[in-house]
Amino acid sequence: MKILSIETSCDETACAVVEDGKKVLANTIASQIDIHAKTGGVVPEVAAREHVLKMIPVLDECLKESSCDWDDIDALAITKGPGLISSLIIGTETANVISYVKKKPLIPVQHITGHIYSNWLDTDEEIEFPVLILTVSGGHNELILMKGHHEFEVLGESRDDASGEAFDKVARILGLGYPGGPVISKIAEEGDGSSFSLPRAYLEKGSLDFSFSGLKTAVLTEVKEYAKARNIENAEDIDQKFKADLAASFQEAVVEILANKLYMAFEKYSEIKEVHLAGGVSANSRLREVIQEKFDGKITFRHPKSIKYCTDNAAMIASAAYFLHVNSPEKYKPCSNIIPTTSFEIF
Numbered sequence: 473m474k475i476l477s478i479e480t481s482c483d484e485t486a487c488a489v490v491e492d493g494k495k496v497l498a499n500t501i502a503s504q505i506d507i508h509a510k511t512g513g514v515v516p517e518v519a520a521r522e523h524v525l526k527m528i529p530v531l532d533e534c535l536k537e538s539s540c541d542w543d544d545i546d547a548l549a550i551t552k553g554p555g556l557i558s559s560l561i562i563g564t565e566t567a568n569v570i571s572y573v574k575k576k577p578l579i580p581v582q583h584i585t586g587h588i589y590s591n592w593l594d595t596d597e598e599i600e601f602p603v604l605i606l607t608v609s610g611g612h613n614e615l616i617l618m619k620g621h622h623e624f625e626v627l628g629e630s631r632d633d634a635s636g637e638a639f640d641k642v643a644r645i646l647g648l649g650y651p652g653g654p655v656i657s658k659i660a661e662e663g664d665g666s667s668f669s670l671p672r673a674y675l676e677k678g679s680l681d682f683s684f685s686g687l688k689t690a691v692l693t694e695v696k697e698y699a700k701a702r703n704i705e706n707a708e709d710i711d712q713k714f715k716a717d718l719a720a721s722f723q724e725a726v727v728e729i730l731a732n733k734l735y736m737a738f739e740k741y742s743e744i745k746e747v748h749l750a751g752g753v754s755a756n757s758r759l760r761e762v763i764q765e766k767f768d769g770k771i772t773f774r775h776p777k778s779i780k781y782c783t784d785n786a787a788m789i790a791s792a793a794y795f796l797h798v799n800s801p802e803k804y805k806p807c808s809n810i811i812p813t814t815s816f817e818i819f
């Protein structure tokens with residue numbers, strides 16, 4: 473079954489064609505990073521206008537890349553939320569119109585479940601349930617127990633900032649640009665992760681929730697004290713060594729909390745067969761390394777096969793849609809008029 477998917481929840485206009493939930497025939501993305509770098513973050517109105525310009529060209533390019541025409545496509549998939557509502561509308565309206573005109577069933581997908589299915593892409597191996605998943609992105613951070621296809625139980629989630637959001641905000645504080653994750657992890661390679669003693673919020677005993685806002689504030693306090701002592705007004709004037717050491721210390725703190733909470737959940741739920749990492753922050757090599765070390769020889773640990781499947785993409789949406797369709801094919805019809813939502817509710 474070939475599914476053509478559309479994802480426009482934030483600042484990437486993305487389309488993909490995926491066969492049977494795993495084989496990626498095309499994965500096309502128009503990124504808006506250069507535009508949002510100028511403002512240090514995503515301005516929703518600007519993102520939505522850019523989606524309007526890019527939606528049809530990306531769709532055309534994706535079909536071309538997949539060597540499919542509309543007759544080869546069995547169904548459509550769309551991210552229905554959560555995300556920026558003005559961005560979601562562009563994708564859902566496009567999908568609704570194509571579903572109507574081409575008479576294709578339309579499968580709505582919750583964005584976080586899309587990230588979860590990024591570990592099914594480009595793999596021939598059978599994934600064994602139950603799977604314990606750590607989703608780490610700019611807008612969300614969860615620990616999820618997946619008992620079967622689309623059977624989820626949320627074990628823990630962020631009470632304030634998501635980990636990716638913390639990377640973005642710390643990069644902004646240090647004047648490093650947007651998005652924060654890749655720049656922080658790059659500069660952290662030159663720094664010493666033990667040079668600053670930053671707080672780790674583990675919350676109440678046994679809690680599997682996350683909190684990163686205190687850590688972000690601690691970074692801000694260090695920068696303010698440094699700047700005050702030296703009469704510095706712009707982040708650009710901060711010494712490179714200070715930035716690298718603080719970035720590395722921040723990254724160590726985030727990675728330690730994420731890896732330890734994941735391990736706590738693993739110990740609590742003894743029946744788990746695999747451990748997965750998904751979402752934009754799963755591109756972080758230090759995070760992968762620490763988790764790999766923790767689980768080595770104990771259980772299968774997977775992260776997306778390619779960095780392009782870590783951050784927002786449409787291939788993961790097609791994969792999640794395929795397994796929804798397998799569960800109940802009768803549910804998905806043409807012209808079902810999908811309404812986008814900012815709600816996180818799905819599981």
Ligand code: KG4
Pocket residue numbers: 482608609610611612635636637639640651652653654657751752753754755756757782783784
């Ligand atoms: O999953 P995603 O593309 O979008 C959301 O659904 O939110 O995640 C984007 C987030 C951004 O906050 C970005 O800074 C972070 O993923 N990110 C990283 C890395 N690459 C992207 N964080 C840490 N290390 C990276 N290498």
Ligand code: ZN
Pocket residue numbers: 583587609610751752783784
């Ligand atoms: Zn995402």
